[in-house]
Amino acid sequence: MKAVLLRGFGQPLTLEELAVPQPLADEVLVKVHACGVCHSDLHLAEGDWDLLKDMTKLPLVLGHEVVGVVDSVGENVTSLRAGDRVGVPWLHWTCGKCEYCREGREVLCSKQTITGVTVDGGYAEFLKAKAEYCAKIPANLESAATAPLLCAGLTAYRALKQSGLAAGQRLTVYGIGGLGHLAIQIGKAKGAVVSAVDIEEAKLELAKECGADWTGREKPERAHVAIVTAANVKAYETALKGLKKGGTLMVVGMPAEPFPVSAVRMVSGEYRIMGSAVGTRQDLRELLELAAEGQVRCRHEVRPLAEAGAALEELKRNRVSGRLVLQAG
Numbered sequence: 001m002k003a004v005l006l007r008g009f010g011q012p013l014t015l016e017e018l019a020v021p022q023p024l025a026d027e028v029l030v031k032v033h034a035c036g037v038c039h040s041d042l043h044l045a046e047g048d049w050d051l052l053k054d055m056t057k058l059p060l061v062l063g064h065e066v067v068g069v070v071d072s073v074g075e076n077v078t079s080l081r082a083g084d085r086v087g088v089p090w091l092h093w094t095c096g097k098c099e100y101c102r103e104g105r106e107v108l109c110s111k112q113t114i115t116g117v118t119v120d121g122g123y124a125e126f127l128k129a130k131a132e133y134c135a136k137i138p139a140n141l142e143s144a145a146t147a148p149l150l151c152a153g154l155t156a157y158r159a160l161k162q163s164g165l166a167a168g169q170r171l172t173v174y175g176i177g178g179l180g181h182l183a184i185q186i187g188k189a190k191g192a193v194v195s196a197v198d199i200e201e202a203k204l205e206l207a208k209e210c211g212a213d214w215t216g217r218e219k220p221e222r223a224h225v226a227i228v229t230a231a232n233v234k235a236y237e238t239a240l241k242g243l244k245k246g247g248t249l250m251v252v253g254m255p256a257e258p259f260p261v262s263a264v265r266m267v268s269g270e271y272r273i274m275g276s277a278v279g280t281r282q283d284l285r286e287l288l289e290l291a292a293e294g295q296v297r298c299r300h301e302v303r304p305l306a307e308a309g310a311a312l313e314e315l316k317r318n319r320v321s322g323r324l325v326l327q328a329g
């Protein structure tokens with residue numbers, strides 16, 4: 001099969017011929033229809049994150065926003081069969097036994113394995129996945145448009161769910177890329193008044209199309225909830241200043257450097273700062289339902305698998321409107 005490989009941090013991706021993976025007893029082999037190109041793939045390829053660098057498999061097939069069709073199933077798999085259309089997310093496997101897994105917070109499992117990080121992902125014609133971690137894709141959703149929901153959509157969905165954002169409240173989304181343009185739509189679906197901030201004019205146009213009530217480069221009206229999906233420390237500084245008292249900052253975008261927080265300001269405004277990591281299988285089911293109802297739609301452009309490297313380069317230059325999605329053949 002054709003697959004795009006990362007052979008070392010900071011090295012160009014290479015299109016290579018690999019053996020089709022063999023599913024284990026609890027796994028399925030998935031023929032990839034589409035795989036989204038997430039900004040996290042760029043961070044991973046460049047070795048930006050110390051935390052994940054040590055656990056990254058090398059050489060690695062990147063890609064954790066996958067939709068495809070089950071080609072064959074391992075001997076213990078009963079939940080899926082050949083021909084089912086599934087999504088394969090970032091979470092490849094969790095232990096199911098630790099306190100976090102038992103509490104339904106599997107994203108915190110310290111034994112977790114990760115698609116396109118610790119095991120090969122979807123920049124390929126096939127990948128294998130744990131049957132229990134695949135999501136069935138509603139029939140009315142097209143594969144290429146749905147692939148980015150597996151991470152970008154899921155992450156935005158969980159973050160806004162955790163933020164406690166209520167109907168009628170103000171939400172500001174900082175960074176209108178893959179995650180951000182979906183966060184606007186999810187915010188609108190929750191009944192919020194949504195402002196969108198980005199440094200690129202083209203992204204603000206996309207924000208308007210997604211239903212944003214206000215767009216600009218800075219200073220929207222103060223918000224009950226701010227979500228930062230830009231991989232940029234400055235965006236965090238701006239977002240903290242743009243909160244109403246008692247407001248919540250959702251930490252989603254992951255610049256490698258820390259952002260400054262004033263204890264005095266935090267206390268005087270009783271602000272909350274909360275991280276949110278992709279999403280659980282339950283979050284994913286809820287999001288796919290929302291998408292099937294037509295409330296969330298990913299703006300995307302399809303590129304051939306061989307152009308994965310160029311796609312990452314475009315993302316780095318903030319030139320991507322919505323999401324780029326890779327398709328083989």
Ligand code: NAD
Pocket residue numbers: 037038039040041043151152155174175176177178179180197198199200203229230231232234235251252253254255276277278315318320322
């Ligand atoms: P993207 O490149 O599609 O979007 C980023 C957007 O931020 C772009 O539109 C860019 O123009 C904008 N931007 C850059 N600097 C800015 C600034 N100073 N102010 C406002 N906007 C600015 O990226 P993406 O795929 O949406 O991912 C965004 C970030 O989220 C990445 O750091 C990624 O690793 C991270 N991420 C986190 C999780 C999680 O679980 N928390 C999951 C997926 C991705």
Ligand code: ZN
Pocket residue numbers: 038039040041064090151152
């Ligand atoms: Zn991602």
Ligand code: ZN
Pocket residue numbers: 094095096097098099100101108109110111
């Ligand atoms: Zn666990």
